[in-house]
Amino acid sequence: MNSVYPKKIQLLASQHWTPLHITEMAAEFLTPEKNAKILDIGSGVGKFCLGAAYLKPEAYFFGVEQRSELVSHADLARKLLGLKNVRFLNCNLTLLDFRRYDHFYFFNSFYENLIDTDKIDNKVKCTPALYNYYNQQLYKKLEGLKPGTRLVTYHTLEDHIPPDYQLAESHLSGLLKFWIKIL
Numbered sequence: 001m002n003s004v005y006p007k008k009i010q011l012l013a014s015q016h017w018t019p020l021h022i023t024e025m026a027a028e029f030l031t032p033e034k035n036a037k038i039l040d041i042g043s044g045v046g047k048f049c050l051g052a053a054y055l056k057p058e059a060y061f062f063g064v065e066q067r068s069e070l071v072s073h074a075d076l077a078r079k080l081l082g083l084k085n086v087r088f089l090n091c092n093l094t095l096l097d098f099r100r101y102d103h104f105y106f107f108n109s110f111y112e113n114l115i116d117t118d119k120i121d122n123k124v125k126c127t128p129a130l131y132n133y134y135n136q137q138l139y140k141k142l143e144g145l146k147p148g149t150r151l152v153t154y155h156t157l158e159d160h161i162p163p164d165y166q167l168a169e170s171h172l173s174g175l176l177k178f179w180i181k182i183l
């Protein structure tokens, strides 16, 4: 799967893009019904969405990503793979209405605001204040969704998830968590 991307993108995979075996488990949980619409919150070069769209052809996968260059890589990979059930949006997640989607995937997208090294690139502003702001925005958006909404978190702290999301499954010593909104 990494081979659909240029070398410089492949080199970022181990740290920044979801491995395929994680995608497989997450996609299974996130598609309880046919035609489910799933949003990857911070989709990078689209690796999660593309893998999941291949595995679940009856579901629709959407990625929102702030870096336009990564969205271009995602779109190119989508065309190479010939997948019809996946789309990428180039904007900040704060601008998106989450109520348009059924279920969500989140791979600790804001962490780069807390570190000085190992960033994807230096093209976006990263600060601890933005880390807090994005987490608050995400929390509010998740709070506003309907009961039954599913969420998969990977490498993400529990205190960023509203309390009405019940933990349904935990894998890999808690690195991968499956949640369902109960209220």
Ligand SMILES: C[S@@+](CC[C@H](N)C(=O)[O-])C[C@H]1O[C@@H](n2cnc3c(N)ncnc32)[C@H](O)[C@@H]1O
Pocket: 015, 016, 017, 018, 040, 041, 042, 043, 044, 045, 046, 047, 048, 064, 065, 066, 067, 070, 091, 092, 093, 094, 107, 108, 109, 110, 120, 134
């Ligand atoms: C760890 S990568 C995960 C990529 C993808 N979800 C995957 O699993 O392969 C997180 C991505 O979130 C993006 N991101 C971070 N903050 C964002 C924001 N506020 N709005 C949109 N994208 C954001 C970053 O640019 C980065 O590409």
